[in-house]
Amino acid sequence: MKVLGLGDVKVEDSLRLTFEGALDPQAALENVLEPFFQALEEYAGDWMPEVVSGRRRLKYSRANIWKALEERREERSTDAWFYRTRQPTLEMSLHLWFPPLPPALDVMITVQPLTLFAEEERCHQFVEMVRTWASCYPVTHAAAHSVADRALAGAPDFGRDARTARRDGFDRIYEVFWLNVFGPKLVETVGRERMLSTPAHRVEELPNGSVLLVTWPTAADFVGDEARRAQARAHVHLRPDLDFDTVLRTLRERSASLVPVDPRFYPDVAPLLSRVVDSVAIHERQRRIAEFNAWRPPEPEEWRPATAALPSDVGNAEHALEQYSLYAEQLVALLHTKVPSVFEATPESLSDxxxxxxxxxxxxxxxxxxxxxxxxxxxxxxxxxxxVRNLGGTWIPRQKLDEAQVLVGNRVWFPFVRARHYMRSCQSLLDYSLTQIYRAAERHRG
Structure with a gap:
């Protein structure tokens, strides 16, 4: 069954919920999870899962959920994944932990695009779902926020080494996100009265002693100045040791780093750079686009005027060309699974x-x-x-590979020299791209 994953669509910012709640180890699993799935089905709306995946992908239904969890069952845990077949895109994981580990329900939900949550009613429904879950499965901390801004905030480690972060978890107020659930221990650390008096869009004490806090009516406009002010006010209220102006300045800097930048890449390498920035982490993308807008690769140096071409010095030119063909086939063999276009030997395949x-x-x-x-x-x-194939070039074979040339118009090009420069480092892959030298040869073929 084909599902739509986050990697299958144009990358945009997403809303991510992280939630880890305690489970009743004595109750039957289906009874324990009934409130979870009932709330999901009541409040998810147009991002509702359509597929459940365990060992195989099945249409979403309660019966298929139990099948998936049973298929993945191990001694101490089980898990299932949930997806959609159309936009909005959803990736949702459910992990369950059993004794002798602390019984727990661990959920991560990522919904793309974040702009889906520009509507106040949809955000209200999302908050109600989390409120229901947090009331049934007591948490230490749960949060929902922009994926990009979470990364800029340093989540989930918040400047700690990974081992310390795993050990301590969210043991103090490191950040206040759009939606937060603070467990009883965190509430008592801050002070229940202080927690409940936080200036925010919604503050609610839950029956198990947790506190639900929402900073702003909608999740999607977190970068707006009023939303940032609300976020800063809540954070400083919960952490009186922090300075409001400093926190607000940091939030504004994060907002500025996410402002869209129009790509204006050097034309010869634009097809490549567009692919590169699409794979960069969403919180770093705009900075990377700005860097590439200002960047120019060095002009290709692996050429000579045709009048200075080295004459062929091989005894059997046909044998040399067969060897070049065998070398090229090795690249096809190496990459054809991940880069199907490599079979076509076109300019586009070079960018791939x-x-x-x-x-x-x-x-x-x-x-x-x-x-x-x-x-x-x-x-x-x-x-x-x-x-040769696309520009009408002609090989001039040489005994030394680095001296082999391809004649295109009034220049000869040294493809093996270019390949050697290209493979020096990861940065060299951009500085000496195959895409760029092809475009240069194309320009000069007349």
Missing amino acids: VDYQFWHEDFPRVFERQLIDEHAVPAIGAYLGQVL
Whole structure:
């Protein structure tokens, strides 16, 4: 069953809920989870799950949920995942933990796009769902907020090392998000009277002693100045040791870093850079776009005028060309699963190859000897084949690979030299991209 994952759509900011509540270890699992799924079905609305996934994907239903949890059952835990087949996009995980571990229900929900939660009524329904869950499954801390802004806030570690963060959890008020549920221990740490007097859109004491706090009517406009002021007021109220102006300034800086920046990439590498920024973490994307707008790759240096071309020095040119073809096929064999367009040997396939190597951190991950002996010849030959096939180029084979040339118009190009420069480092994949040198050769072929 095909589902729509976050990686299948244009990346936008999302609303993420993190929720870990305690379970009654004595009750039957279906009885324990009845309030959870009843609230989900009542309040989710247009982001309601359509698919439940355990060992296999099944249509959402209570019966199929029990099947999924049973299929994934281990001695101390089980889990299930929930998705949709259409937008809005949903990724939801449910993990259950059993004795001798502390019995717990651990939920993460990510709904994209965040703009779905610009409507006050939809946000109210979301809050009611979380309120129901928090009343049934006591939490230490639960929160819902923008994925991008959570990352800028340092969640979930908040500046601690990972081991300390896992050990201590949300043991103090590190941040106030759009929606928060503070468990009884946190409430007592802050002071129940202080907690309940927090200036916020909604503050409610739950029957189990937790406190629900919502800073602003809607989640999507968290970057607005009034919403940031409300967030800062709540945070400083709960943490009197903090300075309001300092907290507000930090929040405004986070908002500024998320303001959309129009891409104005250098045309020769725009197809590649567009792919790169789409894969950058959402909270870093606008900064990265601005950096790429100001960046220019160095002009290709792997060429000579046709009048200065090195003559072929091989005894059997046909054999040399067959060897280049075999090298190029090695690149196809390496990448064809992840980069199907590599079969086509087009300019577009060069951008796909560039992106894949960058995405994999290829020069850093693989051994230098293997790169030099296998990857560089394969990449250089493939680049040469694309120049020949698409620009009418002609190979001038040489005994040394670095001296082999492709004649295009009034220039000869050295594809194996380019491949060697290209594979020096991850940054070199951008500085010496295959996309750029192809565009340069295309411009000069006349």
